[in-house]
Amino acid sequence: MNQHAYSIDGLTKNQSLVMNELSKAGGPLGAYAILDQLRDRGFRAPLQVYRALDKLVEAGLVHKLESLNAFVACRQPGCEGHETTVFMICETCGQTTEISDTALAKRLKKLAGDFEFGLRETTIELRGTCHLCSTN
Amino acid sequence: MNQHAYSIDGLTKNQSLVMNELSKAGGPLGAYAILDQLRDRGFRAPLQVYRALDKLVEAGLVHKLESLNAFVACRQPGCEGHETTVFMICETCGQTTEISDTALAKRLKKLAGDFEFGLRETTIELRGTCHLCSTN
DNA sequence: AGCGTAACGTTATCTTATCACATAGTTGTG
């Protein structure tokens, strides 16, 4: 946690702070939860968080979970399959698992192609109960 | 438009009014847009809309588009493939296309199975440009 | 009629997200 940690990756200070919070959390966080965490670091308004999140999502470092209106740090280092990532969201413990599946991606591309649909981005979110929660 | 139109399908008056708006629109509408449309029919608060929407979604007559925070009337009469419906959302014209794909559904089930994930609901939304908008 | 349940109405409140506008830092160019 050195004072210049944020300069790695070419992120700005705000972007870094948000990124760190998401990484630390290890799970999805709402924008306002992030804001609260960062109040003592100088954050005062939602827009500061949203602006940072926008950039981070753009950079592929963070994903938005549409069905939760929340954000999560990307777990995949390279993150190439970024366009078609599947999220499994446990409704009991809140944990999310991020997986890339080539077959699925192919199928979606084919579907889009069939409809001559210019695919830009996909959202695939599975909600249910994770293994751990269903056994306990 | 007769005065008892709402009684078909066993819907209540409010549910019917909301359903009619969504059908009329032919595309996704936000809850507050629906509310505004129905003000002169007696609607006064968001909750009236949300309650109706809850029931309609439950009944499989309406889908929620998570990435838009909006709702759309279901196009598929029987609507069996309801659990794994793919939405293609045109970011230019706002139109949505609803498709069911068995191969995709199977693949998702397999993925969930691999992770011993108890699948309850899936959200699959493709955003991009529809054929019409990309040619014009 | 009496009971239970589902739907409704209303107000307030909470959460999520964006607008508008002013300011400051950064970079590239002449």
Add this chain to the structure above:
DNA sequence: CACAACTATGTGATAAGATAACGTTACGCT
């Protein structure tokens, strides 16, 4: 250096989405 162009920031206000809490009305049933 000076300037323009761009990017990021700070701040206050407000829009848009969703739910809580509470009481009331309508409906189905025996």
